[in-house]
Amino acid sequence: MKLKLDFDPDIAAMMAAEIAAGERAVSAAIREAGMGLKTAWRGQITGAGLGARLARSIRSESYPKGHASLNAAALVWSKAPVIVGAHDTGPLIRSKTGFWLAIPTAAAGKSTRGGKITPGEWERRTGLRLRFVYRRAGPSLLVAEGRLNTKGRAVASRSRTGRGLASVPIFLLVPQVRLRKRLDLARDAERARDAVPGLIVAGWGERKM
Numbered sequence: 001m002k003l004k005l006d007f008d009p010d011i012a013a014m015m016a017a018e019i020a021a022g023e024r025a026v027s028a029a030i031r032e033a034g035m036g037l038k039t040a041w042r043g044q045i046t047g048a049g050l051g052a053r054l055a056r057s058i059r060s061e062s063y064p065k066g067h068a069s070l071n072a073a074a075l076v077w078s079k080a081p082v083i084v085g086a087h088d089t090g091p092l093i094r095s096k097t098g099f100w101l102a103i104p105t106a107a108a109g110k111s112t113r114g115g116k117i118t119p120g121e122w123e124r125r126t127g128l129r130l131r132f133v134y135r136r137a138g139p140s141l142l143v144a145e146g147r148l149n150t151k152g153r154a155v156a157s158r159s160r161t162g163r164g165l166a167s168v169p170i171f172l173l174v175p176q177v178r179l180r181k182r183l184d185l186a187r188d189a190e191r192a193r194d195a196v197p198g199l200i201v202a203g204w205g206e207r208k209m
Contacts, residue, residue, distance in 0.1 A: 059077060091179055131144070
C-alpha cells in the first residue's frame with residue numbers, strides 16, 4: 001500500500017508568514033517600549049523641576065532601521081548624560097582643586113554665560129574684591145564691601161561717606177556637597193523591560209488575526 005500526503009496550504013509558506021508576523025510584533029513592541037521609556041524619563045525630569053530643556057535631551061531610537069527583526073532593540077539616552085546622571089545618582093561633589101566649593105548667594109546674581117557665577121567672574125563684573133571670612137560653625141564666606149541694589153544684588157557703593165556700605169555675603173564656601181537624588185531612571189527602565197513580553201504576545205496575536 002502506498003500513501004501520499006499533500007499539505008494545503010504549504011507548511012513552508014505558513015512558517016515564513018509566522019516568522020514575518022513575529023518579526024513585526026517584536027519590532028513594534030521594542031519600539032513602543034523605547035518610546036514609552038523616553039516619555040517616562042522626560043516626565044520624571046519635568047516633574048522634578050529640572051526643566052523642559054533637560055527633558056528634551058532624552059532621545060530614543062529603534063534598531064534595525066527600515067525592516068522588522070526578531071532581534072530588534074531600542075536605545076534610550078540623554079544628550080546631557082552628566083547632568084541627568086548626577087540627578088539620578090545623587091553624587092558627592094568636591095572641588096576639583098581640593099579646597100572649597102563656592103555657592104553663590106542671591107546677592108551674587110547670575111552668570112552672563114549661563115549657569116552659576118564664579119568668584120572670579122563676579123569680581124571682574126563688579127570691580128569689587130571678595131574677602132574670605134572663616135566660620136567654625138556653618139559654611140565660610142566670601143564677602144564684599146558694597147550695597148544691595150533694588151534687585152537684591154551686591155554692587156559698589158556710590159556714597160563718598162560710606163553710607164549704606166555693608167559686608168555682603170556673596171558666596172558660601174563648603175568643602176563638599178551631596179547633590180540630592182531627584183530621579184529614579186532605573187525604575188522606569190525596569191518597567192519598560194518587563195512590559196516587552198506582553199507587548200510582543202499582544203502584537204503577534206493581532207497580526208495573526
